[in-house]
Amino acid sequence: SQKIEQNSEALNIQEGKTATLTCNYTNYSPAYLQWYRQDPGRGPVFLLLIRENEKEKRKERLKVTFDTTLKQSLFHITASQPADSATYLCALDRRYSSASKIIFGSGTRLSIRP
Amino acid sequence: KAGVTQTPRYLIKTRGQQVTLSCSPISGHRSVSWYQQTPGQGLQFLFEYFSETQRNKGNFPGRFSGRQFSNSRSEMNVSTLELGDSALYLCASSLQGGPLTDTQYFGPGTRLTVL
Numbered sequence: 001s002q003k004i005e006q007n008s009e010a011l012n013i014q015e016g017k018t019a020t021l022t023c024n025y026t027n028y029s030p031a032y033l034q035w036y037r038q039d040p041g042r043g044p045v046f047l048l049l050i051r052e053n054e055k056e057k058r059k060e061r062l063k064v065t066f067d068t069t070l071k072q073s074l075f076h077i078t079a080s081q082p083a084d085s086a087t088y089l090c091a092l093d094r095r096y097s098s099a100s101k102i103i104f105g106s107g108t109r110l111s112i113r114p
Numbered sequence: 115k116a117g118v119t120q121t122p123r124y125l126i127k128t129r130g131q132q133v134t135l136s137c138s139p140i141s142g143h144r145s146v147s148w149y150q151q152t153p154g155q156g157l158q159f160l161f162e163y164f165s166e167t168q169r170n171k172g173n174f175p176g177r178f179s180g181r182q183f184s185n186s187r188s189e190m191n192v193s194t195l196e197l198g199d200s201a202l203y204l205c206a207s208s209l210q211g212g213p214l215t216d217t218q219y220f221g222p223g224t225r226l227t228v229l
Contacts, residue, residue, distance in 0.1 A: 032216075043118075043204050043220030044157070089157065093216075101172055102147075104157040 002027050004092045006105035014113060015082060021075040021108045023090035032093040033073050035064055037086045038107065044089055048075075080112045116141065118207050118221035126227045132193040135224045139186050139207030145169075146188040147218065148180055151202040163188055192226075200228045 007022040023033070032051055036044035050057045050066045050073065057064045063076040077084050087107040094101060119138045127133050139146050147170075148160040159172040163182035180190045186207075192199055202225050206218040 041222075043206070043223055045220065046217050049217070091157075101170060102159045104149075104159075106156040 002092065002094070002101075002103055004090065004103050004105045006088075006090060006108045008108050009106070010109045010111070012111045012113060013080060015080060017080055019077040019080045019084070019110055019112070021088050021090075021110065023073040023075065023105055025071050025073075025092050033064075033066060034091040034093055035062075035073075035075050036089045036091065038089060039086050047088075049093075077110075082112045082114055085110055085112050118205060118219050120203075120205050120221040120224050122224060123222065124225045124227075126229060127195050128229050129195055129197060131195050132191065133195060133226060135190045135192075135203055135205075135226075137188045137190070137205030137207075137221060139188070139205075140219055143207035143209050143219070144186050145208045145210065145216070146182055146186060147206045147208075148188070148190050149204040149206065150174075151204055151223070152200075157204070160190070195228045197228050199226065201226060 003026045005024045013019050032049055034049045035047045037047055038044040048057055048059055048062055048064045050064045052068055054066060061078045065074045087109045089107045090105045092103045118140055121136045137146055145164045147162040149157050150160055151157045160174055160178055161168055161180055162170040166182045177193045182188045202223045204220050204223045206220045208216045208218050
């Protein structure tokens with residue numbers, strides 16, 4: 001069955017550094033891979049979507065890469081700030097295929113210390 | 115534009131009871147998806163509705179059901195509640211439900227506690 005794993009449960013880094021979060025998946029290549037941010041007590045907020053035929057996507061200080069050979073996506077936050085502290089989720093989206101589902105990783109809790 | 119709203123925000127039920135949760139999507143959004151979030155299992159996809167029809171479904175038992183109305187509002191029902199159903203239930207809406215336009219906007223969730 002399809003699995004998706006986010007390697008680190010928690011990541012602590014210094015303000016100003018680049019945070020890199022990892023998402024690995026098994027079996028099928030997802031049609032789309034999404035990244036979300038979730039703050040305590042709130043629903044996830046969509047950040048970026050990358051398609052299987054794209055290598056990289058950027059949005060302001062955020063960058064996502066997608067390596068279908070390694071079956072891995074990396075999520076980078078450059079010039080990190082304490083306000084970036086949150087849980088980040090990746091999601092493997094195969095709702096529009098025969099798999100008919102979207103699968104979320106367990107999340108990485110990112111803490112940016114001043 | 116108002117975001118996704120979910121009611122109630124908190125709910126306490128006992129085992130064996132049933133519960134109905136409600137979700138109002140962003141105006142103009144036609145796709146509504148439901149998710150269950152627990153500390154142990156994380157965020158799990160329940161089902162998606164589009165134009166009053168269930169379009170996608172996750173791996174949950176038949177006790178979990180839903181429906182969507184003509185105004186795109188959606189309800190989720192859980193019958194014969196079990197302790198393990200205690201979770202945060204999240205609803206997400208999107209414009210058309212198509213792959214490239216399918217930015218999902220999540221509501222704040224309903225926290226269900228089963229005693």
